[in-house]
Amino acid sequence: MKPKYSLKGALISNLVPIVFLMFAAFAVPMSGLSIPYLLHEMISRLARDSLLVLSLVIPVLAGMGLNFGMVLGAMAGQIGMVLVVDWGLGGMPALLVAALLGTPISIGLGYFCGYILNLAKGREMVTSYIIGFFMNGAYQFLLLYCMGSIIPITNPELLLSRGYGIRNSMDLPNIRQVLDRLVSVEVFGMDIPILTFAVIAVFCLLIVWFKTTKIGQDMRAVGRNRAVANGAGIPVEKTRILAIIISTLIACYGQIVSLQNLGTINTYNSHEQVGIFSIAALLVGGATAENASIANVFVGVFLFHLMFVVSPMAGKNLIGDAQLGEYFRVFVSYGIIAVSLLLHAWKKRHEMLERRLLENDGKE
Amino acid sequence: MKKKDRMHKGGIEKFIANFGWPRIIIAIFLLLLFVIAPFIGIDVGTSLSDMLVRVGMNGILVLAMVPMIQSGCGLNFGLPLGIIAGLVGAVTSMEYNWQGLFGFGMAVLFAIPLAVLLGVMYGYFINMAKGDEMMIGTYVGFSVVAFMSMMWLRLPYRNPLLVWGFSGTGLRTTISLTGFWMKVLDNFLAIRIGPRFFFPTGSFIFFALCCVLVWAFFKTKTGIAMSAVGSNPQFARAHGVSEDRMRIVSVVLSTVLGAVGMVVYEQSYGFIQLYMGPLYMAFPAVAAILLGGATINSATISNVVIGTFLFQGILTMTPSVINGMLQTDVAEVIRILVSNGMILYALTRKGKGTVK
Numbered sequence: 001m002k003p004k005y006s007l008k009g010a011l012i013s014n015l016v017p018i019v020f021l022m023f024a025a026f027a028v029p030m031s032g033l034s035i036p037y038l039l040h041e042m043i044s045r046l047a048r049d050s051l052l053v054l055s056l057v058i059p060v061l062a063g064m065g066l067n068f069g070m071v072l073g074a075m076a077g078q079i080g081m082v083l084v085v086d087w088g089l090g091g092m093p094a095l096l097v098a099a100l101l102g103t104p105i106s107i108g109l110g111y112f113c114g115y116i117l118n119l120a121k122g123r124e125m126v127t128s129y130i131i132g133f134f135m136n137g138a139y140q141f142l143l144l145y146c147m148g149s150i151i152p153i154t155n156p157e158l159l160l161s162r163g164y165g166i167r168n169s170m171d172l173p174n175i176r177q178v179l180d181r182l183v184s185v186e187v188f189g190m191d192i193p194i195l196t197f198a199v200i201a202v203f204c205l206l207i208v209w210f211k212t213t214k215i216g217q218d219m220r221a222v223g224r225n226r227a228v229a230n231g232a233g234i235p236v237e238k239t240r241i242l243a244i245i246i247s248t249l250i251a252c253y254g255q256i257v258s259l260q261n262l263g264t265i266n267t268y269n270s271h272e273q274v275g276i277f278s279i280a281a282l283l284v285g286g287a288t289a290e291n292a293s294i295a296n297v298f299v300g301v302f303l304f305h306l307m308f309v310v311s312p313m314a315g316k317n318l319i320g321d322a323q324l325g326e327y328f329r330v331f332v333s334y335g336i337i338a339v340s341l342l343l344h345a346w347k348k349r350h351e352m353l354e355r356r357l358l359e360n361d362g363k364e
Numbered sequence: 365m366k367k368k369d370r371m372h373k374g375g376i377e378k379f380i381a382n383f384g385w386p387r388i389i390i391a392i393f394l395l396l397l398f399v400i401a402p403f404i405g406i407d408v409g410t411s412l413s414d415m416l417v418r419v420g421m422n423g424i425l426v427l428a429m430v431p432m433i434q435s436g437c438g439l440n441f442g443l444p445l446g447i448i449a450g451l452v453g454a455v456t457s458m459e460y461n462w463q464g465l466f467g468f469g470m471a472v473l474f475a476i477p478l479a480v481l482l483g484v485m486y487g488y489f490i491n492m493a494k495g496d497e498m499m500i501g502t503y504v505g506f507s508v509v510a511f512m513s514m515m516w517l518r519l520p521y522r523n524p525l526l527v528w529g530f531s532g533t534g535l536r537t538t539i540s541l542t543g544f545w546m547k548v549l550d551n552f553l554a555i556r557i558g559p560r561f562f563f564p565t566g567s568f569i570f571f572a573l574c575c576v577l578v579w580a581f582f583k584t585k586t587g588i589a590m591s592a593v594g595s596n597p598q599f600a601r602a603h604g605v606s607e608d609r610m611r612i613v614s615v616v617l618s619t620v621l622g623a624v625g626m627v628v629y630e631q632s633y634g635f636i637q638l639y640m641g642p643l644y645m646a647f648p649a650v651a652a653i654l655l656g657g658a659t660i661n662s663a664t665i666s667n668v669v670i671g672t673f674l675f676q677g678i679l680t681m682t683p684s685v686i687n688g689m690l691q692t693d694v695a696e697v698i699r700i701l702v703s704n705g706m707i708l709y710a711l712t713r714k715g716k717g718t719v720k
Contacts, residue, residue, distance in 0.1 A: 119712035126498040127711045130704050137700030145694055324514055331510035338503035345493035
């Protein structure tokens, strides 16, 4: 019985990327977009979003599911960015200072998030999701009401006309693509941001290394079975909080990298979508709420963004309506999360029933 | 004397434990807002009727949480499914230019079968994902909203008042109910006192009717079985109740209530918002019932009523009072913090022993 189910499991976990690959194979020719253009877009988007998606890997290891609370890290990164812009910094120093500012904020927010998730064991995903909404309120309060009134903002261009509160969007002319362009190589007319990819690679290596350390192993044990881990003397709650702090930190740096690539901040929207898109990308890459690897991250970002770029044009050419393609894109990003969670929950349940059945057989 | 004192204290503690601190704080806060209001030039009559209209408008959407919570499916974040059914019902009724109470009734009539259909589907999903119902519900709801956004563009509605004038196809983002059945329930037997106070009798009668129906349902054999499935699945199974079937029935019931609630909401609001409009509509309803003292696995009609009054009261009063006092629009932020804080509180409160 066992092999049958693990085969089914393997098929299910790879089903999602396979379906998306098939979709891409169909939609890419339909969109009429050229391959070099798409490649260029994909490289740019891989550089932009990989780090954000990477931030989701560690909480999955710790058995906490997909950390929707990663938006907290994105908020921390944005707060750092806003302050840096206000201080008139530019270039690489600006990015480093923003990261430096974001670090303590992320650690604080990560601790808060981890603490609350410890109160809601078994419901981490939905809880982290609501924490994201809740902290969004706090974030809005901070930027819309405190900045410029309590927290001094010297650059009047950043402020709303009423005298306090940060503007809805701002350009980052001195920060735009500084990391991407610092060291880049041109291949076939495409700029490849070597340094950005190097940063991403460093974080990948850190995660791989972290998994082999004592704490990493503890985290895996906590993820497998909390009771057993507790019995083995692992501080379960602390380990879980640490997992969330790491995730929040990486998300903070990821958001900074992503913003320098885009060159603009939508002060009150940029972070909101980050959680949804990153999680959808990771799931498209074949990860589940219980298992996520670094390969899932890159496959996911690539396939998800390919779909993202291609579907409005494909929709337009196929049905003659770009708006429909837009909605299709939204539908797919929500649908993919729903379907993956569903398949995963269903699989988990079947395995559990199977185990229970075997145990009962053993008793008789 | 000492003993009496202690008893008295015990009584208060018990009352607080039963009522819950957040509810008490929010209730005091709301009372405070009403006390302050006249001093900063806000008319209490207007505020009160605003609040009552909103209670009538949102009550049934909050009521739609009850069956699923009772059957152990958790908070109904999949409310957008019911809402979609309500929207389809409303748009279909308007397509035929039906007006007044008849138009409203037909909208409900169209909405219910679709809600049953969507509810059965959603129920199967919920049963596939035991233990993860809320997350699945959220994303099934979101997916259906996005899917329907494509459908709104394509469905063959032709009434020029509903579709984009330019192309003649595709429903508008916002459709006004003026001339159809705007406020038919609100104005039904409405009581007006002075120029400012308005009591939406019809909506309240309808809300009360739905509450009584749900209450009565939970007194029937099926209703008791449903509660049993939620509170003690083993016991229910031992008595021959099919857990999965009961859960599906509860989801269907919740979705139908969501659909009816949406039609009521529309008639009072006066507009229909399609496309991404219904995306986040589950959250205020979830927050309201939790504010009323419900938990993830138990909810009563009184939770619904108290919660709707408190939540809508806060929503109406904070903007006017805070804006009057501080000259800012900080109320939106307060709304986000209160409603999501309430959901967080509920998610963390019963954290023990409910993991399946």
